[in-house]
Amino acid sequence: MSLFLDVLAGKKARTPPPIWMMRQAGRYLPEYREVRAKAGSFLGLCGNPELAAEVTLQPIRRFDFDAAIIFSDILTVIMALGHAVTFDEGPKLPPLEPHREAVAALQRDPARWRPVLAPVCEALALARAGLSHDKALIGFAGAPWTLATYMAGGGNDEQKAARLWAYRDPESFDALLALLVDCVSQHLIWQFEAGAEAVQIFDSWAGGLPPVLFERCVVKPTQAIVEKVRAAVPNAPIIGFPRGTGLTGLLDYAEATGVDGLSVDPAIDLGLIAAAEGPVLQGNLDPLALVAGGDALRTGVESILKATKHVPFIFNLGHGILPTTPIEHVHELLKLVRGTR
Ligand SMILES: Cc1c2[nH]c(c1CCC(=O)O)Cc1[nH]c(c(CCC(=O)O)c1C)Cc1[nH]c(c(CCC(=O)O)c1C)Cc1[nH]c(c(C)c1CCC(=O)O)C2
Secondary structure (H helix, E strand, O other): OOHHHHOOOOOOOOOOEEOOOOOOOOOOOOOHHHHHHHHHHHHHHHOHHHHHHHHHHHHHHHOOOOOOEOOOOOOOHHOOOOOOOOOOOOOEOOOOOOOOOHHHHHOHHHHHHHHHHHHHHHHHHHHHHHHOOOOOOEEEEEEEEHHHHHHHHHHOOOOOOHHHHHHHHHHHHHHHHHHHHHHHHHHOOOOHHHHEEEEEEEEEOOOOOOHHHHHHHHHHHHHHHHHHHHHHOOOOOOOEOOOOOOHHHHHHHHHOOOOEEEEEEEOOHHHHHHOOOOOOOEEEEEEHHHOOOOHHHHHHHHHHHOOOOOOOEEEOOOOOOOOOOOOOHHHEEEEEEEHHO
Protein backbone atom coordinates (compact mmCIF):
# COMPACT_ATOMS: atom_id res chain seq x y z
CA MET A 1 0.00 0.00 0.00
CA SER A 2 1.17 3.55 -0.68
CA LEU A 3 2.42 5.70 2.18
CA PHE A 4 -0.38 8.17 1.47
CA LEU A 5 -3.18 5.57 1.77
CA ASP A 6 -1.56 3.96 4.78
CA VAL A 7 -1.55 7.27 6.67
CA LEU A 8 -5.05 8.19 5.46
CA ALA A 9 -6.28 4.88 6.86
CA GLY A 10 -5.23 6.34 10.20
CA LYS A 11 -2.67 3.70 10.99
CA LYS A 12 0.01 5.88 12.53
CA ALA A 13 2.25 8.91 12.26
CA ARG A 14 4.99 8.43 9.66
CA THR A 15 8.29 10.28 9.44
CA PRO A 16 8.67 11.76 6.91
CA PRO A 17 4.96 12.19 6.20
CA PRO A 18 3.54 11.64 2.71
CA ILE A 19 3.33 14.83 0.69
CA TRP A 20 1.34 16.18 -2.27
CA MET A 21 0.09 19.65 -3.16
CA MET A 22 -3.30 20.95 -4.13
CA ARG A 23 -3.22 22.19 -7.76
CA GLN A 24 0.14 20.47 -8.15
CA ALA A 25 -0.47 20.19 -11.90
CA GLY A 26 -0.60 23.77 -13.03
CA ARG A 27 0.84 26.89 -14.51
CA TYR A 28 3.98 27.09 -12.31
CA LEU A 29 5.27 24.09 -14.34
CA PRO A 30 6.68 24.75 -17.85
CA GLU A 31 5.70 21.22 -18.95
CA TYR A 32 2.10 21.98 -17.92
CA ARG A 33 2.06 25.23 -19.87
CA GLU A 34 3.31 23.35 -22.91
CA VAL A 35 0.53 20.74 -22.82
CA ARG A 36 -2.03 23.43 -21.98
CA ALA A 37 -0.97 25.35 -25.11
CA LYS A 38 -1.29 22.16 -27.18
CA ALA A 39 -4.81 21.57 -25.82
CA GLY A 40 -5.81 25.10 -26.79
CA SER A 41 -7.98 25.78 -23.77
CA PHE A 42 -8.31 24.75 -20.15
CA LEU A 43 -11.61 22.94 -20.77
CA GLY A 44 -10.09 21.30 -23.84
CA LEU A 45 -7.34 19.96 -21.61
CA CYS A 46 -9.84 18.70 -19.00
CA GLY A 47 -11.86 16.95 -21.71
CA ASN A 48 -8.88 15.17 -23.30
CA PRO A 49 -8.12 12.02 -21.22
CA GLU A 50 -4.61 11.46 -22.65
CA LEU A 51 -3.49 15.04 -22.03
CA ALA A 52 -5.26 15.23 -18.64
CA ALA A 53 -3.51 12.02 -17.55
CA GLU A 54 -0.20 13.39 -18.81
CA VAL A 55 -0.41 16.61 -16.74
CA THR A 56 -1.62 14.58 -13.74
CA LEU A 57 1.65 12.61 -13.87
CA GLN A 58 3.98 15.56 -14.54
CA PRO A 59 4.40 16.68 -10.91
CA ILE A 60 5.02 13.08 -9.81
CA ARG A 61 7.83 12.71 -12.33
CA ARG A 62 9.39 16.03 -11.42
CA PHE A 63 8.99 15.96 -7.63
CA ASP A 64 8.25 12.34 -6.69
CA PHE A 65 5.18 13.36 -4.66
CA ASP A 66 3.40 10.54 -2.84
CA ALA A 67 0.06 11.11 -4.53
CA ALA A 68 -1.26 12.36 -7.87
CA ILE A 69 -4.56 14.25 -8.09
CA ILE A 70 -6.48 13.82 -11.30
CA PHE A 71 -6.43 16.85 -13.53
CA SER A 72 -9.93 18.22 -13.97
CA ASP A 73 -11.99 20.97 -12.38
CA ILE A 74 -14.75 21.09 -9.80
CA LEU A 75 -17.00 22.87 -12.30
CA THR A 76 -17.34 19.79 -14.58
CA VAL A 77 -20.25 18.65 -12.40
CA ILE A 78 -22.06 21.89 -13.24
CA MET A 79 -21.57 21.17 -16.94
CA ALA A 80 -22.97 17.66 -16.40
CA LEU A 81 -26.13 19.28 -15.05
CA GLY A 82 -26.49 21.11 -18.35
CA HIS A 83 -25.44 24.55 -17.09
CA ALA A 84 -22.91 26.46 -19.21
CA VAL A 85 -19.36 26.98 -17.91
CA THR A 86 -16.61 28.88 -19.70
CA PHE A 87 -13.14 29.94 -18.55
CA ASP A 88 -11.65 33.30 -19.33
CA GLU A 89 -9.12 34.26 -16.63
CA GLY A 90 -11.28 32.25 -14.21
CA PRO A 91 -14.69 30.63 -14.46
CA LYS A 92 -17.57 32.48 -16.11
CA LEU A 93 -21.08 31.11 -15.64
CA PRO A 94 -24.44 32.65 -16.49
CA PRO A 95 -26.18 32.98 -13.10
CA LEU A 96 -28.92 30.40 -12.51
CA GLU A 97 -32.25 32.12 -11.79
CA PRO A 98 -32.98 31.66 -8.07
CA HIS A 99 -36.29 29.88 -8.68
CA ARG A 100 -37.78 26.43 -8.64
CA GLU A 101 -38.23 26.38 -12.43
CA ALA A 102 -34.52 26.95 -13.08
CA VAL A 103 -33.55 24.12 -10.73
CA ALA A 104 -36.19 21.83 -12.25
CA ALA A 105 -34.75 22.49 -15.73
CA LEU A 106 -31.31 21.09 -14.76
CA GLN A 107 -30.35 17.64 -15.98
CA ARG A 108 -31.17 15.01 -13.33
CA ASP A 109 -30.71 11.80 -15.30
CA PRO A 110 -27.35 10.12 -14.45
CA ALA A 111 -27.25 8.64 -17.97
CA ARG A 112 -27.00 12.23 -19.26
CA TRP A 113 -24.29 13.19 -16.73
CA ARG A 114 -22.14 10.28 -17.78
CA PRO A 115 -20.86 11.52 -21.18
CA VAL A 116 -19.73 14.81 -19.61
CA LEU A 117 -17.95 13.14 -16.68
CA ALA A 118 -16.58 10.12 -18.58
CA PRO A 119 -13.35 11.87 -19.72
CA VAL A 120 -12.40 12.27 -16.03
CA CYS A 121 -12.81 8.52 -15.55
CA GLU A 122 -10.82 7.71 -18.69
CA ALA A 123 -8.05 10.04 -17.50
CA LEU A 124 -8.06 8.30 -14.09
CA ALA A 125 -7.61 4.88 -15.71
CA LEU A 126 -4.73 6.18 -17.84
CA ALA A 127 -3.09 7.97 -14.90
CA ARG A 128 -3.34 4.90 -12.67
CA ALA A 129 -1.69 2.81 -15.37
CA GLY A 130 1.17 5.32 -15.47
CA LEU A 131 1.79 5.40 -11.72
CA SER A 132 3.91 3.03 -9.68
CA HIS A 133 2.23 1.18 -6.82
CA ASP A 134 3.81 3.28 -4.11
CA LYS A 135 1.94 6.33 -5.44
CA ALA A 136 -1.73 6.96 -4.74
CA LEU A 137 -4.25 8.42 -7.18
CA ILE A 138 -6.73 10.96 -5.81
CA GLY A 139 -10.05 11.85 -7.42
CA PHE A 140 -12.08 14.89 -6.38
CA ALA A 141 -15.23 16.92 -6.63
CA GLY A 142 -16.47 20.29 -5.48
CA ALA A 143 -18.88 20.29 -2.55
CA PRO A 144 -22.52 21.25 -3.24
CA TRP A 145 -22.27 24.61 -1.43
CA THR A 146 -19.20 25.78 -3.37
CA LEU A 147 -20.70 24.57 -6.67
CA ALA A 148 -23.97 26.35 -5.84
CA THR A 149 -22.07 29.60 -5.18
CA TYR A 150 -20.67 29.47 -8.73
CA MET A 151 -24.08 28.58 -10.21
CA ALA A 152 -25.84 31.37 -8.33
CA GLY A 153 -23.39 33.92 -9.70
CA GLY A 154 -19.78 34.00 -8.56
CA GLY A 155 -17.79 32.50 -5.71
CA ASN A 156 -15.31 35.14 -4.69
CA ASP A 157 -17.74 37.82 -3.49
CA GLU A 158 -18.72 36.53 -0.06
CA GLN A 159 -21.06 34.25 -1.97
CA LYS A 160 -23.78 36.86 -1.73
CA ALA A 161 -26.06 35.54 -4.47
CA ALA A 162 -26.09 31.99 -3.05
CA ARG A 163 -26.63 33.18 0.52
CA LEU A 164 -29.51 35.41 -0.50
CA TRP A 165 -31.11 32.61 -2.49
CA ALA A 166 -30.72 30.23 0.47
CA TYR A 167 -32.53 32.74 2.71
CA ARG A 168 -35.20 33.92 0.29
CA ASP A 169 -36.29 30.64 -1.25
CA PRO A 170 -35.07 27.77 0.92
CA GLU A 171 -37.15 25.21 -0.96
CA SER A 172 -35.57 25.72 -4.37
CA PHE A 173 -32.07 26.27 -2.96
CA ASP A 174 -32.27 23.03 -0.98
CA ALA A 175 -33.50 21.29 -4.15
CA LEU A 176 -30.39 22.58 -5.93
CA LEU A 177 -28.16 21.30 -3.11
CA ALA A 178 -29.93 17.91 -3.21
CA LEU A 179 -29.35 17.60 -6.95
CA LEU A 180 -25.69 18.53 -6.47
CA VAL A 181 -25.40 15.90 -3.72
CA ASP A 182 -26.66 13.27 -6.17
CA CYS A 183 -24.41 14.31 -9.05
CA VAL A 184 -21.29 14.78 -6.90
CA SER A 185 -21.82 11.40 -5.21
CA GLN A 186 -22.25 9.66 -8.56
CA HIS A 187 -19.17 11.42 -9.95
CA LEU A 188 -17.08 10.28 -6.97
CA ILE A 189 -18.39 6.70 -7.24
CA TRP A 190 -17.50 6.62 -10.96
CA GLN A 191 -14.05 7.95 -10.12
CA PHE A 192 -13.45 5.14 -7.60
CA GLU A 193 -14.63 2.62 -10.20
CA ALA A 194 -12.18 4.12 -12.71
CA GLY A 195 -9.13 3.85 -10.44
CA ALA A 196 -9.20 6.62 -7.84
CA GLU A 197 -8.03 5.30 -4.47
CA ALA A 198 -9.15 8.26 -2.37
CA VAL A 199 -11.17 11.40 -3.09
CA GLN A 200 -11.13 14.95 -1.82
CA ILE A 201 -14.23 17.14 -1.52
CA PHE A 202 -13.33 20.82 -2.08
CA ASP A 203 -15.56 23.29 -0.25
CA SER A 204 -13.57 26.43 -1.02
CA TRP A 205 -16.31 28.83 0.06
CA ALA A 206 -17.35 27.09 3.29
CA GLY A 207 -16.02 29.96 5.42
CA GLY A 208 -17.83 32.97 6.79
CA LEU A 209 -21.27 31.37 6.99
CA PRO A 210 -23.54 31.80 10.00
CA PRO A 211 -23.85 28.47 11.88
CA VAL A 212 -27.35 27.70 10.55
CA LEU A 213 -26.22 28.04 6.93
CA PHE A 214 -22.97 26.19 7.63
CA GLU A 215 -24.94 23.25 9.00
CA ARG A 216 -27.57 23.31 6.26
CA CYS A 217 -25.42 24.03 3.20
CA VAL A 218 -21.97 22.63 4.06
CA VAL A 219 -22.23 19.93 6.73
CA LYS A 220 -25.51 18.18 5.79
CA PRO A 221 -24.84 17.86 2.03
CA THR A 222 -21.30 16.61 2.66
CA GLN A 223 -22.58 14.09 5.19
CA ALA A 224 -25.06 12.84 2.57
CA ILE A 225 -22.29 12.49 -0.03
CA VAL A 226 -20.08 10.51 2.36
CA GLU A 227 -23.00 8.18 3.08
CA LYS A 228 -23.89 7.64 -0.59
CA VAL A 229 -20.31 7.07 -1.68
CA ARG A 230 -19.62 4.62 1.15
CA ALA A 231 -22.84 2.72 0.33
CA ALA A 232 -21.45 2.07 -3.16
CA VAL A 233 -17.74 1.85 -2.29
CA PRO A 234 -17.33 0.41 1.21
CA ASN A 235 -14.58 2.12 3.22
CA ALA A 236 -13.93 4.65 0.45
CA PRO A 237 -11.21 6.99 1.78
CA ILE A 238 -12.59 10.55 1.73
CA ILE A 239 -10.83 13.83 2.57
CA GLY A 240 -12.91 16.93 3.26
CA PHE A 241 -11.62 20.46 2.66
CA PRO A 242 -14.01 23.02 4.09
CA ARG A 243 -11.87 26.13 3.69
CA GLY A 244 -12.04 29.09 6.04
CA THR A 245 -14.37 27.67 8.70
CA GLY A 246 -12.19 28.23 11.76
CA LEU A 247 -11.33 25.56 14.30
CA THR A 248 -14.77 24.83 15.74
CA GLY A 249 -16.38 24.72 12.30
CA LEU A 250 -13.71 22.27 11.18
CA LEU A 251 -14.24 20.00 14.19
CA ASP A 252 -18.03 20.05 13.80
CA TYR A 253 -17.67 19.26 10.11
CA ALA A 254 -15.28 16.37 10.79
CA GLU A 255 -17.47 14.77 13.40
CA ALA A 256 -20.76 15.17 11.51
CA THR A 257 -19.56 14.11 8.06
CA GLY A 258 -17.34 11.19 9.06
CA VAL A 259 -14.60 12.05 6.56
CA ASP A 260 -11.35 10.08 6.99
CA GLY A 261 -9.14 13.07 6.36
CA LEU A 262 -9.41 16.78 6.97
CA SER A 263 -7.54 19.21 4.75
CA VAL A 264 -6.73 22.24 6.87
CA ASP A 265 -6.38 25.81 5.60
CA PRO A 266 -3.39 27.99 6.60
CA ALA A 267 -5.29 30.01 9.23
CA ILE A 268 -5.72 27.01 11.55
CA ASP A 269 -3.24 26.17 14.31
CA LEU A 270 -2.44 22.54 13.48
CA GLY A 271 -1.20 21.94 17.03
CA LEU A 272 -4.66 22.70 18.42
CA ILE A 273 -6.47 20.47 15.99
CA ALA A 274 -3.92 17.66 16.34
CA ALA A 275 -4.75 17.59 20.06
CA ALA A 276 -8.41 16.84 19.30
CA GLU A 277 -9.22 13.21 18.47
CA GLY A 278 -10.36 13.43 14.89
CA PRO A 279 -9.68 12.50 11.31
CA VAL A 280 -6.24 12.29 9.72
CA LEU A 281 -4.94 15.82 9.14
CA GLN A 282 -3.63 17.25 5.89
CA GLY A 283 -2.14 20.68 5.27
CA ASN A 284 -1.53 23.47 5.81
CA LEU A 285 1.49 25.47 4.58
CA ASP A 286 0.57 28.96 3.38
CA PRO A 287 1.00 28.91 -0.44
CA LEU A 288 2.58 32.36 -0.13
CA ALA A 289 5.29 30.99 2.21
CA LEU A 290 6.15 28.65 -0.67
CA VAL A 291 6.27 31.57 -3.10
CA ALA A 292 8.48 33.53 -0.67
CA GLY A 293 10.84 30.64 0.17
CA GLY A 294 13.78 31.17 2.57
CA ASP A 295 13.00 31.67 6.25
CA ALA A 296 9.24 31.88 5.73
CA LEU A 297 9.26 28.47 4.09
CA ARG A 298 11.63 26.89 6.62
CA THR A 299 9.82 28.10 9.74
CA GLY A 300 6.43 27.30 8.18
CA VAL A 301 7.44 23.71 7.45
CA GLU A 302 9.15 23.24 10.82
CA SER A 303 6.14 24.37 12.82
CA ILE A 304 3.81 22.09 10.85
CA LEU A 305 6.09 19.07 11.30
CA LYS A 306 6.45 19.78 15.02
CA ALA A 307 2.69 20.15 15.56
CA THR A 308 1.89 16.89 13.77
CA LYS A 309 4.79 14.72 14.90
CA HIS A 310 2.62 12.28 16.84
CA VAL A 311 -0.49 12.07 14.68
CA PRO A 312 -1.16 10.52 11.26
CA PHE A 313 -0.50 13.41 8.91
CA ILE A 314 -0.25 14.24 5.21
CA PHE A 315 1.85 17.26 4.26
CA ASN A 316 0.14 19.68 1.85
CA LEU A 317 -0.44 23.34 1.27
CA GLY A 318 -3.36 25.07 2.95
CA HIS A 319 -4.75 25.97 -0.48
CA GLY A 320 -3.68 25.50 -4.10
CA ILE A 321 -0.14 26.23 -5.26
CA LEU A 322 0.11 29.65 -6.93
CA PRO A 323 1.24 30.09 -10.55
CA THR A 324 4.07 32.41 -9.37
CA THR A 325 5.70 29.68 -7.23
CA PRO A 326 9.39 29.14 -8.11
CA ILE A 327 10.08 25.48 -8.85
CA GLU A 328 13.29 25.57 -6.72
CA HIS A 329 11.12 26.39 -3.71
CA VAL A 330 9.14 23.18 -4.22
CA HIS A 331 12.42 21.22 -4.25
CA GLU A 332 13.46 23.06 -1.10
CA LEU A 333 10.10 22.19 0.54
CA LEU A 334 10.62 18.51 -0.29
CA LYS A 335 14.10 18.60 1.24
CA LEU A 336 12.74 20.20 4.40
CA VAL A 337 9.93 17.65 4.72
CA ARG A 338 11.83 14.52 3.70
CA GLY A 339 15.32 15.32 4.95
CA THR A 340 17.85 13.60 2.77
CA ARG A 341 15.47 10.99 1.43
C1 LIG B 1 -12.82 26.80 -6.60
C2 LIG B 1 -12.17 25.73 -7.44
C3 LIG B 1 -12.10 25.69 -8.86
N1 LIG B 1 -11.41 24.53 -9.19
C4 LIG B 1 -11.02 23.87 -8.06
C5 LIG B 1 -11.50 24.58 -6.94
C6 LIG B 1 -11.38 24.15 -5.51
C7 LIG B 1 -10.04 24.44 -4.94
C8 LIG B 1 -9.73 25.88 -4.76
O1 LIG B 1 -10.39 26.54 -3.94
O2 LIG B 1 -8.76 26.34 -5.40
C9 LIG B 1 -10.31 22.60 -7.94
C10 LIG B 1 -9.30 22.25 -8.95
N2 LIG B 1 -8.94 22.91 -10.10
C11 LIG B 1 -7.95 22.22 -10.73
C12 LIG B 1 -7.70 21.04 -10.00
C13 LIG B 1 -6.76 19.98 -10.52
C14 LIG B 1 -6.15 19.07 -9.64
C15 LIG B 1 -5.02 19.65 -8.80
O3 LIG B 1 -3.87 19.73 -9.31
O4 LIG B 1 -5.24 19.96 -7.61
C16 LIG B 1 -8.51 21.08 -8.86
C17 LIG B 1 -8.59 20.10 -7.70
C18 LIG B 1 -7.29 22.61 -11.99
C19 LIG B 1 -7.38 24.00 -12.43
N3 LIG B 1 -8.48 24.81 -12.46
C20 LIG B 1 -8.17 26.01 -13.05
C21 LIG B 1 -6.81 25.99 -13.43
C22 LIG B 1 -6.07 27.08 -14.19
C23 LIG B 1 -6.49 26.99 -15.62
C24 LIG B 1 -5.40 27.31 -16.61
O5 LIG B 1 -4.51 26.45 -16.88
O6 LIG B 1 -5.46 28.41 -17.16
C25 LIG B 1 -6.31 24.73 -13.04
C26 LIG B 1 -4.91 24.21 -13.25
C27 LIG B 1 -9.14 27.13 -13.31
C28 LIG B 1 -10.07 27.47 -12.22
N4 LIG B 1 -10.98 26.61 -11.68
C29 LIG B 1 -11.66 27.25 -10.66
C30 LIG B 1 -11.17 28.57 -10.58
C31 LIG B 1 -11.62 29.61 -9.55
C32 LIG B 1 -10.21 28.71 -11.56
C33 LIG B 1 -9.49 29.98 -11.96
C34 LIG B 1 -8.40 30.31 -11.03
C35 LIG B 1 -7.08 29.91 -11.63
O7 LIG B 1 -6.90 30.19 -12.82
O8 LIG B 1 -6.23 29.36 -10.91
C36 LIG B 1 -12.70 26.64 -9.83
